[in-house]
Amino acid sequence: MAKSDGEVKVLGTWSSPFVMRARIALNIKSVNYEFLQERLWEGKSDLLLQSNPVHKKVPVLIHGHNTICESLIIVQYIDEVWSSAPSILPFEPHERAEARFWAAHLDEKWFPSMRAIGMAEGEDARRAAIGQVEEGLVLLEEAFGECSKGRPFFGGDRIGYLDIAFGCFLGWLRVTEKMTGIRLLNETNTPHLLKWAHRFCSDDAVKDVMPETEKLAEFAKMIMGRMRGAGKS
Numbered sequence: 415m416a417k418s419d420g421e422v423k424v425l426g427t428w429s430s431p432f433v434m435r436a437r438i439a440l441n442i443k444s445v446n447y448e449f450l451q452e453r454l455w456e457g458k459s460d461l462l463l464q465s466n467p468v469h470k471k472v473p474v475l476i477h478g479h480n481t482i483c484e485s486l487i488i489v490q491y492i493d494e495v496w497s498s499a500p501s502i503l504p505f506e507p508h509e510r511a512e513a514r515f516w517a518a519h520l521d522e523k524w525f526p527s528m529r530a531i532g533m534a535e536g537e538d539a540r541r542a543a544i545g546q547v548e549e550g551l552v553l554l555e556e557a558f559g560e561c562s563k564g565r566p567f568f569g570g571d572r573i574g575y576l577d578i579a580f581g582c583f584l585g586w587l588r589v590t591e592k593m594t595g596i597r598l599l600n601e602t603n604t605p606h607l608l609k610w611a612h613r614f615c616s617d618d619a620v621k622d623v624m625p626e627t628e629k630l631a632e633f634a635k636m637i638m639g640r641m642r643g644a645g646k647s
Contacts, residue, residue, distance in 0.1 A: 551603065
């Protein structure tokens with residue numbers, strides 16, 4: 415295991431939910447780190463290309479001479495290295511497996527369907543994407559009941575691995591709600607997730623890294639405008 419001392423840096427962007435995962439995990443562990451912002455729309459820095467030569471993506475955790483890539487791998491690394499602080503991953507093997515399963519589901523199925531809403535061409539495609547997101551949230555509402563066992567977070571009494579994996583998307587979920595005019599988290603279908611989201615965003619480890627909805631919405635408009643412009647050229 416790598417030593418827990420040494421300079422710690424996070425290479426990423428303020429708007430990325432995946433970068434947020436690394437930052438929240440470090441905050442939970444009370445680790446001091448430097449946040450190095452990439453301006454990806456202007457090109458990728460030499461440091462990023464050197465640190466993640468395979469995927470050339472953020473986030474990258476730089477810990478001394480070690481570089482760690484991929485957000486969920488970074489969270490696990492942080493949990494193992496700074497093991498004396500509050501645990502992030504569940505201790506019990508089945509609970510740990512369940513948390514990893516739902517985290518993979520979020521990345522592979524649910525978040526892509528939410529992104530598809532903004533990229534949908536035509537009302538039918540848009541409605542289909544919204545339906546997929548809503549169905550996914552109902553499943554996550556059920557998962558919250560099973561994982562939390564009546565406590566405030568997926569991880570129990572404090573933010574854990576699945577809370578981080580899901581909670582990092584709440585900023586973009588709010589932007590999607592603003593764009594569509596639909597409350598995707600609501601008292602009818604997802605009452606427990608609605609309360610969980612408020613607790614998560616109010617936590618000291620989260621509130622300073624969660625992007626403001628208006629700022630994120632403006633950023634989304636800029637990105638979508640550039641993508642449409644690129645498609646016409």
